[in-house]
Amino acid sequence: MSSNRRNTDRQEGELDGERIVELAVDRTAEPSERENEQLMQETDLQGQLSELRGFVARQREVVAKDSDSAKFTDLSNRILSATTRRRPSLVGDLRLVRDLVLLRCRQSVWVRLAAASLILHLAALPVVAWFVLREPAEPHRIFFAPPVVVEESPRLDEKIDAVDPDVVPMLEEENGRRLDAFEVANARRLERFSLHRWGAPDTANLSSDGLVERVLAARSSGINTGGWSELEELEDVSASPLAEALFVEALLDRAVLDDAALAGDQEALRAALERLRPVPSSEPSSATPLIRAAVLRAMELGFDSAELRILWRVDSWADAGVASRREQSGKPLSNRWFTEFEHASQGLARGAVLDAWLDGIPR
Amino acid sequence: MRELWDRERDPLASLAKGDSGLFERFVVGETSTFVGFFRRLGADPEEAEDLTQDLFLKLYSQADHYVPRERFAPYAFRIARNAWIDRARRQSTRGKTISGTAGTGEEKEPLDILERTASAEPDAAHATAAREESDRLYAAMASLSTMHRAVFELGALQELSYSEVSELLDVPVGTVKSRMFYALRRLRELLGDGTEAAVGESLDGTVPSARSTEA
Numbered sequence: 001m002s003s004n005r006r007n008t009d010r011q012e013g014e015l016d017g018e019r020i021v022e023l024a025v026d027r028t029a030e031p032s033e034r035e036n037e038q039l040m041q042e043t044d045l046q047g048q049l050s051e052l053r054g055f056v057a058r059q060r061e062v063v064a065k066d067s068d069s070a071k072f073t074d075l076s077n078r079i080l081s082a083t084t085r086r087r088p089s090l091v092g093d094l095r096l097v098r099d100l101v102l103l104r105c106r107q108s109v110w111v112r113l114a115a116a117s118l119i120l121h122l123a124a125l126p127v128v129a130w131f132v133l134r135e136p137a138e139p140h141r142i143f144f145a146p147p148v149v150v151e152e153s154p155r156l157d158e159k160i161d162a163v164d165p166d167v168v169p170m171l172e173e174e175n176g177r178r179l180d181a182f183e184v185a186n187a188r189r190l191e192r193f194s195l196h197r198w199g200a201p202d203t204a205n206l207s208s209d210g211l212v213e214r215v216l217a218a219r220s221s222g223i224n225t226g227g228w229s230e231l232e233e234l235e236d237v238s239a240s241p242l243a244e245a246l247f248v249e250a251l252l253d254r255a256v257l258d259d260a261a262l263a264g265d266q267e268a269l270r271a272a273l274e275r276l277r278p279v280p281s282s283e284p285s286s287a288t289p290l291i292r293a294a295v296l297r298a299m300e301l302g303f304d305s306a307e308l309r310i311l312w313r314v315d316s317w318a319d320a321g322v323a324s325r326r327e328q329s330g331k332p333l334s335n336r337w338f339t340e341f342e343h344a345s346q347g348l349a350r351g352a353v354l355d356a357w358l359d360g361i362p363r
Numbered sequence: 364m365r366e367l368w369d370r371e372r373d374p375l376a377s378l379a380k381g382d383s384g385l386f387e388r389f390v391v392g393e394t395s396t397f398v399g400f401f402r403r404l405g406a407d408p409e410e411a412e413d414l415t416q417d418l419f420l421k422l423y424s425q426a427d428h429y430v431p432r433e434r435f436a437p438y439a440f441r442i443a444r445n446a447w448i449d450r451a452r453r454q455s456t457r458g459k460t461i462s463g464t465a466g467t468g469e470e471k472e473p474l475d476i477l478e479r480t481a482s483a484e485p486d487a488a489h490a491t492a493a494r495e496e497s498d499r500l501y502a503a504m505a506s507l508s509t510m511h512r513a514v515f516e517l518g519a520l521q522e523l524s525y526s527e528v529s530e531l532l533d534v535p536v537g538t539v540k541s542r543m544f545y546a547l548r549r550l551r552e553l554l555g556d557g558t559e560a561a562v563g564e565s566l567d568g569t570v571p572s573a574r575s576t577e578a
Contacts, residue, residue, distance in 0.1 A: 018540040021547055028524040055551060056519050059500060063403075063520050066497035067395035075412050076394045082416075083390070083423040084383035102427060103381065 015045055024052035184302035191256045191301070191332055198333060199224050201359075206352040211243045212345065213353040219250040220353075228254050228261065238275055242287040242344050248272045248294040252301060253332065269303055286344040293337060364521060366392055368435040375435065378426040386426075390419055396521075397443055403504050403516055404447050414450060418443050437527040440517060444531065503553040511546040518543055 015031075015038050022029050031039065039046045086096060104111045163171075200223040208217040215237060218230035231250050237243040251269050254261050276291050295312055342358055350358075366388075368374065374389040397418055401411035421442055431438075504512050510532075518528045518539065525543075529536045 018544045021544045022525060022540055025519050025543055025547070026525045027522060028526075052547065055547070059550070060520060060522070062493075062496045062500050063399055065493045067399045072394040072398060072412075075398070075416065076391045079390050079394065079416055079419045080387055082420060084378075084387055099427065103379075106427075107381070 015039070020045065020049050021052060024049055025056055180302075184300075187300050188256050188302075194332060195223055195253060195257060200333065201356045203353045203356050206356060208353045209351040210349060210354075211237060211240050212246065212348055213351045215243050215246040215250060216357050217353045219246065219253060220356075222250060223253055223257070226257065228258070240287075241276075241285060241291060242348075244272065244276060245287055245290040245294045248276065248298060249290075249332065252294070252297055255301065256332075266303075269298065270305075273298055273303060273308065286346065289340040290337070290344055293340070297332065364393060364396055364436050368393075368439070370431055370434060373431050373435045375422060375426045375429040375438075376431050378423070379429055386423070393439075394419075397439075400440070400443060400516065400521070401447060403501055403520070404509075404512065405505060406447075406450070410450075414443075414446055418446050421446070433530075434527070436521070437523055437531055440521060440523065441531050444513065499554060500550075503550050506553060507546055507549060511542050511549070514539055514542040515546040515550065519547070 015035050019035070023031055023035075039049065101115070105115055200220040202224060203217045203220040204224070206217070208214045214230070214234060218228070218234060221230050222228040231247075231254065234247065237247045248269070251265050251272060255265050255269070273295060276295055292312065295308065299308060299312075345354060345358070348354060366372070368389065370376075372385065374386040377383075377385040394415055397415040398408075398411045401414045402408065406414060418439075422439065425442075504515065507515065513532060514528060517523045517531060518525060523531070525536050525539050529539045532539070534542075
């Protein structure tokens with residue numbers, strides 16, 4: 001009867017059944033001040049609350065007793081071995097690895113950058129492999145080596161073909177010719193190097209006076225500039241032995257330096273050489289050493305003839321070469337040649353070209 | 364729950380940071396909690412263990428995407444309840460019914476348990492007191508409707524607050540209050556608390572008539 005009375009007289013904010021249950025069950029629920037006063041005044045309500053709390057506590061206790069974790073150890077272990085304690089199998093658990101990679105990527109920006117870089121490189125790998133492994137654009141070069149024919153060495157008892165004695169002189173002559181050609185080419189090469197290396201005194205802007213100076217100027221121009229027009233314009237030089245010797249030297253210079261002019265100068269050289277004659281000992285001349293040096297140089301450079309050998313008392317071409325080197329110290333414009341030239345030109349009037357040749361002696 | 368699992372002790376947040384220790388402790392400590400949870404909802408023992416295992420696997424798989432928005436305990440029970448609902452749907456498609464549904468013939472068996480345990484010899488009852496008590500509780504809860512059972516399980520036994528139960532079950536707090544009221548009254552009647560008359564008299568008398576239709 002009393003509860004019915006309370007129910008009918010219940011006012012706003014006062015305890016009702018649901019609120020009492022809430023206070024008994026929900027641990028976060030706290031009675032208000034008014035509810036506390038009501039509980040203090042109405043002991044039966046307080047008793048109900050206590051009974052309810054006791055009932056709920058007993059049920060929680062029953063559940064707790066029933067929830068003995070020891071009974072479910074196997075189940076817990078099964079769950080753990082399927083989750084946190086799962087280990088990659090022998091063949092590898094790709095899912096676990098993927099999960100780990102994704103986790104690390106989420107945690108670090110550097111890991112994300114590294115992963116992006118790795119993916120980029122892996123993506124580029126097929127392209128690089130294609131470039132490396134593709135067929136070359138050019139066809140393969142085929143090198144062919146002819147089969148080596150092994151000739152058996154003659155046996156000790158095998159008869160070796162002997163050279164016919166009649167052929168020996170011909171072979172010697174042929175060998176001599178080959179040797180001469182080689183030596184002449186060698187001499188020309190050496191002289192060409194020497195002329196290019198040292199050159200001749202510069203007389204380009206100097207006026208020449210007299211036959212010797214004109215020959216010297218023509219020689220300077222030819223050696224230094226390659227222009228031999230002054231040499232071609234010279235008149236007869238036979239009036240002066242010194243001029244004639246210098247003229248032969250200039251022609252030889254041209255033959256050494258200009259292969260194309262060599263053929264055209266053959267005749268002029270031969271004619272000039274024929275004009276040069278040994279000076280009798282009764283008529284000594286200061287130009288004699290220069291004349292002889294010019295002739296020997298010509299012979300060494302291949303302008304050889306039997307007449308010249310007899311005339312200049314040279315036994316062979318080889319002797320001419322040795323003599324030439326002895327006369328000229330191996331160079332067309334050697335110190336020795338200049339010394340002889342200075343001696344030979346003492347009687348001449350000193351012009352600008354001659355001075356240039358005598359003063360600007362290249363060493 | 365045997366331990367307090369709140370935001371400061373959040374197993375999934377800890378797992379997402381690479382520390383699996385708290386999650387392992389949660390598994391070891393609360394496996395029995397969830398087995399009991401599913402048992403009281405109506406699952407048989409084997410099924411309750413399967414559901415519990417699936418629950419932990421699901422929680423573990425969600426660690427990568429987990430964002431803590433509430434206490435962990437309500438979150439875990441939300442996942443557990445969804446698992447239970449999924450299980451119920453699966454069974455309904457197979458033509459089965461969930462045991463213990465109020466108003467069906469299946470509740471006879473749990474009530475039989477109540478009668479048997481109530482008439483058992485005192486010595487035997489004492490020897491197996493714990494087991495019997497839990498069986499009686501299960502049987503009594505099985506007689507509740509699914510909605511009342513869930514409210515009592517989460518609010519009374521798992522000690523979630525009314526607001527947490529309200530959010531979890533997606534019902535108003537007032538509904539939680541009324542369902543808890545009726546669940547508690549029914550359980551006290553069934554479990555023979557010794558205060559049956561007082562409960563029946565006092566709580567019946569304080570319930571607003573408008574709310575009785577809702578429950």
